[in-house]
Amino acid sequence: MLAAPSISAFNPPRRILMGPGPSDVYPEVLSAQSRPTVGHLDPLFVGMMDELKALIQYAFQTKNEMTLAVSAPGSAGMETCFVNLVEPGEQVIVCRNGVFGERMRQNVERVGATPIMVDNEWGQPVSVSDVEAALKANPEAKFLAFVHAETSTGALSDAKALCALAKAHGCLTIVDAVTSLGGVELKVDEWGIDAIYSGSQKCLSCVPGLSPVSFSPAAVEKIKNRNTQVQSWFLDQSLVMGYWSGEGKRSYHHTAPVNALYALHESLRLLAEEGLENAWQRHKDMHLLLREGLEKLGLKFVVDEQSRLPQLNAVYIPEGVNDAEVRTQLLTHYNLEIGAGLGALAGKAWRIGLMGFGARRENVALCLRALEEQLG
Ligand SMILES: *Cc1c(COP(=O)(O)O)cnc(C)c1O
Numbered sequence: 442m443l444a445a446p447s448i449s450a451f452n453p454p455r456r457i458l459m460g461p462g463p464s465d466v467y468p469e470v471l472s473a474q475s476r477p478t479v480g481h482l483d484p485l486f487v488g489m490m491d492e493l494k495a496l497i498q499y500a501f502q503t504k505n506e507m508t509l510a511v512s513a514p515g516s517a518g519m520e521t522c523f524v525n526l527v528e529p530g531e532q533v534i535v536c537r538n539g540v541f542g543e544r545m546r547q548n549v550e551r552v553g554a555t556p557i558m559v560d561n562e563w564g565q566p567v568s569v570s571d572v573e574a575a576l577k578a579n580p581e582a583k584f585l586a587f588v589h590a591e592t593s594t595g596a597l598s599d600a601k602a603l604c605a606l607a608k609a610h611g612c613l614t615i616v617d618a619v620t621s622l623g624g625v626e627l628k629v630d631e632w633g634i635d636a637i638y639s640g641s642q643k644c645l646s647c648v649p650g651l652s653p654v655s656f657s658p659a660a661v662e663k664i665k666n667r668n669t670q671v672q673s674w675f676l677d678q679s680l681v682m683g684y685w686s687g688e689g690k691r692s693y694h695h696t697a698p699v700n701a702l703y704a705l706h707e708s709l710r711l712l713a714e715e716g717l718e719n720a721w722q723r724h725k726d727m728h729l730l731l732r733e734g735l736e737k738l739g740l741k742f743v744v745d746e747q748s749r750l751p752q753l754n755a756v757y758i759p760e761g762v763n764d765a766e767v768r769t770q771l772l773t774h775y776n777l778e779i780g781a782g783l784g785a786l787a788g789k790a791w792r793i794g795l796m797g798f799g800a801r802r803e804n805v806a807l808c809l810r811a812l813e814e815q816l817g
Pocket of ligand 1: 462514515516517519541588590591592593617619620640641642649650
């Protein structure tokens with residue numbers, strides 16, 4: 442017998458999360474999550490799932506039937522798109538301007554397909570003309586994959602233009618909207634996006650661990666006409682859809698994360714109540730307020746103004762300032778978390794998130810006050 446460890450209940454303090462995610466969770470969402478667990482085939486739960494689907498469709502601005510939340514974080518949403526759509530031997534044009542484009546490349550390789558890379562510098566958006574050249578040079582390519590909002594740098598790419606180009610060259614699009622959903626304009630149907638995935642813990646301000654995804658009719662057709670079986674049992678959407686499809690009887694696939702789905706339902710309901718356009722505007726307004734203060738402190742943005750994400754503000758750490766020390770001070774004195782640099786920007790930049798419920802005036806004021814104290 443191992444002796445029982447003597448451990449007390451975990452009681453974290455209330456932090457203010459202004460990093461690259463998870464973001465501050467809405468109090469309503471935390472309370473929704475603590476409601477009684479019901480069976481995941483309970484008729485009441487099934488009704489909640491139907492509403493959830495409609496809410497995800499609204500957030501994505503899509504009528505796609507195949508719209509659901511994968512029971513795992515954004516990374517699993519990414520993998521869901523690649524393993525279901527891409528078959529061994531196919532060519533995928535992958536845009537890489539930060540950490541998450543590189544992860545797309547790794548997904549393509551693991552599927553046994555061939556990535557064709559379009560590289561842009563960290564901090565730059567994906568170059569539309571470079572993508573056009575790659576599409577022309579690779580007529581065999583079946584997909585264009587890119588990150589809408591690169592969280593590692595704070596750069597926003599022109600998803601509308603990229604999707605139009607892909608369509609003109611007969612490619613399906615796979616779009617990472619983990620950080621963009623709810624924070625900046627995103628229109629899945631209007632822009633012709635074929636496969637899209639997001640995450641619960643960024644601008645939706647829900648608890649981490651769920652990934653809303655959506656597939657266009659053309660993407661569904663591609664999945665139906667596969668020559669090979671999807672290599673992942675859990676992520677195989679043809680199996681999962683039996684559970685999510687609205688009509689008829691639901692069949693068991695896996696035990697849905699019942700309470701986490703209550704949380705997502707509430708966060709998306711709050712987004713719908715605010716209205717997408719109002720949410721986008723709030724992110725922009727708070728970004729401008731933060732920007733003004735950061736510039737007064739002499740901090741310089743990594744990304745040029747025209748492609749800057751409002752919800753992810755990457756600024757260079759000034760010469761002679763101790764990165765880890767400042768972040769530790771913010772955490773201990775203000776309960777405030779800001780993000781460290783990732784990949785090529787590790788040790789060089791801070792990433793200040795204004796995501797979802799975190800994009801509020803009081804957070805901006807606190808962050809500026811705390812940084813002023815450290816840098817002043
Ligand atoms: C956070 C993030 C992911 C991964 O999401 P997880 O929930 O951490 O797995 C993927 N892509 C982008 C752009 C992200 O910001």
